[in-house]
Amino acid sequence: MNLELLAAQAQTCTACPLASTRTRVVFGEGHPDAKLMIIGEGPGEEEDKTGRPFVGRAGQLLDRILEAAGIARESVYITNIVKCRPPGNRVPAPDEAKTCTSLWLNKQLELIRPQIIVPLGATACELFLGEKVAITKIRGQWLEWQGIKVMPMLHPAYLLRNPARTAGSPKALTWQDIQEVKRALD
Numbered sequence: 001m002n003l004e005l006l007a008a009q010a011q012t013c014t015a016c017p018l019a020s021t022r023t024r025v026v027f028g029e030g031h032p033d034a035k036l037m038i039i040g041e042g043p044g045e046e047e048d049k050t051g052r053p054f055v056g057r058a059g060q061l062l063d064r065i066l067e068a069a070g071i072a073r074e075s076v077y078i079t080n081i082v083k084c085r086p087p088g089n090r091v092p093a094p095d096e097a098k099t100c101t102s103l104w105l106n107k108q109l110e111l112i113r114p115q116i117i118v119p120l121g122a123t124a125c126e127l128f129l130g131e132k133v134a135i136t137k138i139r140g141q142w143l144e145w146q147g148i149k150v151m152p153m154l155h156p157a158y159l160l161r162n163p164a165r166t167a168g169s170p171k172a173l174t175w176q177d178i179q180e181v182k183r184a185l186d
């Protein structure tokens with residue numbers, strides 16, 4: 001099995017109800033041997049149209065954050081908890097997240113074997129903690145999941161809603177967190 005084959009299989013997935021409302025399956029993209037894997041919640045409108053993760057406004061902000069930290073997007077693997085857009089960008093239902101993770105994300109993790117995982121936002125962080133979390137409490141702290149270092153970060157969509165850059169603001173904290181990730185990659 002390799003990532004390309006897995007991605008091809010995912011294109012016809014009908015394992016959960018999100019299959020009936022999606023336009024495109026957004027499997028993920030990036031370096032197959034990435035040291036860093038970034039995991040969001042689920043595709044939004046632009047992602048659903050293009051079939052690519054993090055290409056809308058939140059994705060463009062993510063690109064700027066990575067670039068400012070000196071991390072090339074092409075060196076990273078970027079994906080989501082669910083591969084199909086939840087209608088109206090609602091949070092994926094627990095069953096949808098569970099089904100999609102066991103069919104696709106777990107296999108992506110096995111094939112890529114990243115050294116560092118950055119889950120963005122509460123939905124992605126919950127997977128690595130196994131429980132509901134307050135993302136503002138756990139962001140910026142190294143966790144460990146199956147021998148892999150995990151750095152929870154705030155979701156860029158949250159940063160778009162909270163644009164202040166003052167000390168202690170979500171953007172300022174995210175800047176600290178991505179620099180911590182960069183240091184760990186070097």
Ligand code: URA
Pocket residue numbers: 040041042043044047052053054055056058059079080157
């Ligand atoms: N938000 C996400 O969580 N994932 C995307 O791919 C885009 C926006």
